[in-house]
Amino acid sequence: MAPRYQNRIELLQGTLDLLILQTLQWGPQHGYGISQAIRANSGEILQVDTGSLYPALHRLEHQKWISADWKVSENKQRVRVYRLSATGKKQLLSERSRWEQLSDAMAGVLSPAKRGGQA
């Protein structure tokens, strides 16, 4: 077993799922591509660990939120490409609204004055 990775999966679980689903919304992508996209879109801040990424991908596949196919890439390599499923799209919407609620709430707690000012 790998307690270190397991702990981090649990820690990141909800967030990472959201990031993966969001990334796949722009089109099918393989694991390496997903990790690169997350890194690029977060301005190099979020570095997705492979030990978290692949378990997450396989779990999402098991949950049928994403599906996977073998394709051949531009440089003639066999790659496993993930694609968002219909239920995955729904899941993405609900996770996004939850995340927005959470970040609103966090923001409200962290800087109450600003929030009050806006209201």
Next chain:
Amino acid sequence: MKFPWQRERKQQELEQELQSHLQMAANDRAERGESVDRAQQAARREFGNVELVQQVTRDQWGWLWLEELFQDLRYGARTLRKNPGFTLVAVLTLALGIGANTAIFSVVNGVLLNPLPYPYPEQLVTLHESKPNFEFGSISYPNFRDWRKDNRTFSSMAISRRIAFSLTGVGEAEQVRARFISSDFFSTVGVNPVLGRDFAPGEDEIGAAPIALISAGFWKRKFGSSPDVLGKSLTLDGRNYTIVGVVPANFDLFLRSLQVAEIYVPIGQWSNPMLPKRGAGLGFHGIARLKPGVGIDQARADMSEVTRNLTAAYPDDDKGVGASLIPLRQDMLGNVQPILLVLSAAVAFVLLIACVNVANLLLARSTGRSREFAIRTALGAGQGRILRQLLTESVLLALAGGALGLALAQWGTQAALKHLPADLPRAAGIGLDARVLIFTAVVSLLAGTLFGLAPALKTRTPELHNALKEGGRGASATRHRAQSVFVVVEMAMALVLLIGAGLMIRTMTHLWNVDPGFRPQNVMTFGISLPPSMMNASPDAIRAAVRELDARLAATPGVAAMAQTWETLPLGSDDEKVFWFDGQPKPASQNDMNWTIDYVVGPGYLQTMGISLQRGRFFTAQDNERAPLVVVIDDVFARKYFGTENPLGKGILFSDTGKRSEIVGVVGHVNQWGLDSDDTQQLRAEVYIPCMQMPDAYIAMVPSGMGVVVRAANNTAGLLDSIRSTSQQMSGQQVLFGAQTMDQIIADSLAARRFSMILLGIFAALALLLSSVGIYGVISYLVGQRTQEIGIRVALGARRWDVLRLVLSHSVQMAVLGVLIGVAASLALTRLMDKMLYGVSATDPITFFAVAIILTCVALAASYIPARRAMRVDPIIALRYE
């Protein structure tokens, strides 16, 4: 559904996927200008431990269910092996329950469920003639021919009657069972000869050539199944019949009225002068096939029109005569169906009790296991997973029980079949087939789920904290409540079974105590036929031969008394006559005359059978063909027709002869119709006629077979041998057949009931045993749990008696509750047995009360053993314990 080999492929794919990731990362680095070697190294470093990533990813796949199942099974088997005592008790309990169910089901399957082996069996009905005293009487030949001609709802119709022939010329002379049949008998049923041909239409007319069909058994026995049997001739009662075909071995209608025989000959061969008479029943019963799409009601309506027309055309003979139709299946199985259903219900109860018992065992054991489950939960096992584990274990137990039960059932069915009532139809078809195996598997799985569910649900809410902390004594209160409920249910079901068995036992005691009107002990009956040379002898010569036979038999060592009995045997065959009284004008039709059962017997009959003489005298050898005609009547006859008047000296005239016979004596009534149902029959009057005064036409038929009853001086063992040697000394061609003791005939008449009584008794005993084990287990558990409390009570001055009362009060509560529920259930359920009971009501208070007492006593006895243990609790040890 995923299987292990799929998992292997998935593993390879994962490796490829991670490899492609590494490759892409290295390619990117190389594009940015790093050397290929460094780029690969860096990518690998960035990636981390590939093995580890694979492993955590694999964990996300979840256990494939089959793999989990194997894991559960392995774990379950190990757990069961570790508790051999528990496992043995549970498996044995289940084996008894499942085995009993399998055995009964294999009987139900063979007898009731398997389709009848004829084409479109639902179209077949049996046919009888209904007349004033008989709803299902025999059909007269002319009526049959008109029914067949006039009906519009049957595609074919046939009749048959049994006969016994003396067979000579093929091996030793013997008496063979035969049947007269109309030509279309086998084609109506849908049975084709395995060899040769069936009778053709018209071959059953009077005067047609003598031909015969033989059974496959007879074919094998006499001709070694040789195909050149066709065209050979059989000598039956001195006449030659040409064999034209062989009937299949499995042919049987399982009907008393249409029993199978070894030889079948066309009706027209019967030289009975009564055959063409419309008023004569002569023992014919019919089978008919409905036209496709015709219902039984439609056929009944059709036949009632047909018979109405016949009544109008022949009022003398056919007044009050109708046709009775019974669907073949109902006629064949109508009697056994209720018995089998009651037995099925009874075994289902036994299985339920077994399940409850095992559930209780599991529940008690889950005390010790709550810690195990708490630990597994803490280690990450889901609740569903633990539930599944528990169910796997119980199903494993049930399957083991089922396998053992199957073996028990196989053995038990074989044993039971030996004691089966002889007339259980289709008994040969009973055995283990695919349906029985499926039944056992399904019952085992259901049972496993049923008894596994209760403890599993109980552990569904493990108070993790408490379980770990208290060392497994957490939820004992709820658990013991559940156990008590189980015991109450068990006791209630055991009570129902005990009451069922009790009612059957009371029924049998009543029947055994019924006075049949004769003393069956040491009486034996058999048939005997004179040599074929006597078949065409003059009536006087036949009478002389019968007298000679009587004298020789009476002189045989060991014979205390003997008599001829030509027509009727109590609980066996019967014959009826119609008569009117001397002094009355002869009634216009037979239907205005009176009916009576007639016994045609020799002078020794009263003494041989042990029937009581009430008035006047019985026959003597002087009541012969030259003496005035005399009869003896029974007390039912006397009461019915003479009331308080003295019947002696009065005369009656039988319709067949029209001659006056004088009543010279009154004897006690004999239960002709069976021990149980004689009272309820309409026709009970009995008349005795001396053999020697029978008309010549009747005497002419005697040589082919006459009944004899013999009373043994000491006992019937060996008697038959000395009688046989007497007969052999007279003539080697004289055939002795159908020997039976009267005791045996009586026992056979009760066989179906005795069989149900024994089985219900066994099931009830099993139920009682299992439920007392159940109550013992619960009380033991309770005492074990409360050792500390009892120790404190004793330390505080409680006496042993108080402790005993404390423990027993709980079992009394359970027993009383169980009895109350059981009595309520029995009141509703024993009604199902109504038809099987005699002399006792389905809600017999004595049975109910006695059984309730017995069950309570057994429950108390079972809990007394652990209660004594509680009495002996030493407070010091009890308090130090823990």
